[in-house]
Amino acid sequence: MFKSSVFTLLIYFTVSILALKNVEGSRPVLEKTVEALFADRSEVIHPATCKVFTSSTRQSKMCKREPGLPNILVKAKQQAIKACEETFQYDRWNCSLVFNKKPKRSIFKKIYRETAFIHSLVAASITHAVAKGCASGELSRCSCIGSFRNASNVQMRGGCGDDFKFGKRFAKNFLEWKTAGNDQIADALKQDVNIGIDSIGEQLKEVCKCHGFSGSCTTKTCWKRLGPFNSAMGLLKKHYHHAVKKKLVNFTSKRAVTVKVKRKLKMDLKNLVYFQKTPNLCVSTKGRVCKDKHNCATLCCGRGFVVTQKTVASRCRCKMVNCCVVKCDTCVEEVDVYTCK
């Protein structure tokens, strides 16, 4: 009797542990990767193959095959965080990982507007970093997308110049976009990722060179030039402001989806999609510094602001002393600092 109850208990425990693990594991790699890359602001090197975060089996395989990849991922991560912090410096949400400084209100808990934005930002950053890595030769497995002729080797067929296409495919592969699931949340996040990647694509500029008869345009070769990440960031911020809130259809089984919902989701593919309203962030803007009076009006939520005088040492009279290094003098000046009440 006793023996059997212990046995039952044991079975119960194993099952529950397995079930828990299962629940944990059911969270798509896409979400996990984005969160891991964005949330970890430390410079800790993880023991896993990809070094920046604990990767999935498939991701580890990719990192193992491409020795330059961890480095690129570090760049992508830093680029995304830096761009986010710079761009949202004077916004109510300043790119923080939690809302209103409450550790329990993580932005990754539900799909807020911010969560949607971060998914697109990280995807864009990976795409950009990978495309750049291909161009600099840091990555050696970049393939020749765009060439449809299956000649035996690269020299004969050409069409290896489009690094963005590779970056796009790579970012989707790495985030395991295809296996992210079919439910409503997954669909929304997949769309957010797509928008992020496309924002890099929209920054591509076509450049052409004529090299035909006597240098005339009888032969013209064009290529796509990767734009700077900052301008893509500007575009993404616009997307952030124009994000669309969708209703989660069935709250009890969150991830169930009906055909009707799917159709509804498909209708609007140009905007970021989120499900949860961002909590009021006015509580946490106390003491934040704003850019100017106009900015203070929104940032301080109408509580007003304090103007203080501060002597600030800033760079001025900059010169290009060496070819690529800016050398500036330090100027000291009095500036007004606006701080929210």
Add this chain to the structure above:
Amino acid sequence: MAGTIIENLSGRKLTVLVTFLLLCQVICFLIGGLVAPVPANAQNILGTICKDTSIMKNDTTKWYYYRGAGKCEKIDLDSIHHDVSERDIVFAFQMPVPRESQAYDYSRWQQNLIGVLQVDIRYHSQMEMTSRSAITIDARLAYRNKGDPDDAWKLYTQSTETRVLDCDIDIKSENYLYNCSAVPLFELGSLYHDYYLLNLRLPVDTPDMNAHIGHIQDLWVTVINQNGGFTKVWLSLKTVFFPCIIAILVWFWRRIHILERKPVLLEKMLLSLGIALCFLNAPIEYLTLQYDLPFMLLLGDIRQGIFYAMLFSFWLVFAGEHMLIQDTSAQSSLKQYWRHLSAVAMGCISLFIFDMCERGVQLRNPFYSIWVTDLGTNLALTFIILAGISTGVYFLFLCYMVWQVFLNISQRRQSLPSMSSVRRLRYEGIIYRFMFMMLATLLCAALTVIGFILGQVAEGQWKWDEDIELEYTSAFFTGVYGMWNIYIFSLLVLYAPSHKQWPANENTSDTQNLSEEHEFSPLPSERSEISSLTSFIRKTTID
């Protein structure tokens, strides 16, 4: 009296021939579209910033690269140390970049290498760059071959060049980039070696040098090379066309020599046109697979130029020979066309001088470009405008002459009803076929122009079907190349003298044409074998 083949060929044979040639044309187009890849490929390379550790900076035996043993120490421009001076910063570009996990090397099939420089300049509110500022580059190019050790780079060429950066910016915001136009950097006429390495430095030898170019963030070099697959298809086409044209030339010349008369001007022109085409067709590119021939780009231009010059001159003479010529007694010669031909010569010579100034000098210094200095730009523009004016004058001449021919023919047509039925039919046929040839020429020219414009509008690939993808640019090149070959081939065939003896004019003429017969007799006997259309027109001139 014997005429040319086109006048004696029956309608059915002509249709068969034309169908056959059209089929060849379609094959040429499809070979380019379905077999060949795009003609050229561009590859963006982002410069890796290396630290120059040597003490002597103009030492050309020290090279900086970032792949393979002995790679350089990379520096990050954002977190630069103060002990690094501008002389220590080297932008290194290793070509080609690895793809699909294999460090591939350049193949000699890829023919040439063109480098374009793009500069990423970051906006800095304290240090705005002036538009159109000059950038001075110390450029060094090295090469290495397969099997050499990783550090065995050998100097290929070295030069200090100045380029003008044309930049603007839409949003003046910190850390945004200027929008700078691409500047030509180098042009190699031969891709003989397997690996190339470009080291760029931005020297500051004088206080003003490189001082107004803002904050450089990255340097990109885009290298363009012909695709090996395209070269293969192109060379195979040449290899097929070359013997064909030679054979038909030999046949043509033998046919003329069988005749008792000396070759007339039109036949001489046709022969030289054929020779010019042979020169263009000669697949001497095979030599580049074995030898380093940097002059191939220049030679290619010259070959094309000679061909165009001959084609244009031929059209002039062709139109002129079918026009009313005032002095009918004299055998026509090139001297009569000196005014018209001088336009062609002028255009060719100015283009040749321009080409020598650009690609000729590039043989000595691949980094040279005529367009970077104001004097050079003006000089280049002068020659190009001169060539343009000559082309314009030439086409005016040509159009005038063609219009005269048509006027003449329509006048003579009116006198056709008064001729005997046999001769009328014959002359109608001749006029019809002459028109046919004019039409073919116009069609070829129009197709070339339309194809070119379409190629400019729609870049890259065209999709017909899910499975069939057509590489339009390559198809255009092979199609046009094949077209002019077929055009000249058919000219040589159709304008060769015919062996067929026409029934004697005297026998077929009836009494009504006695007066006409009378007027035929004063014609010089040695011209009896001349193209009957020409003689027809000359005869009627005497009327």
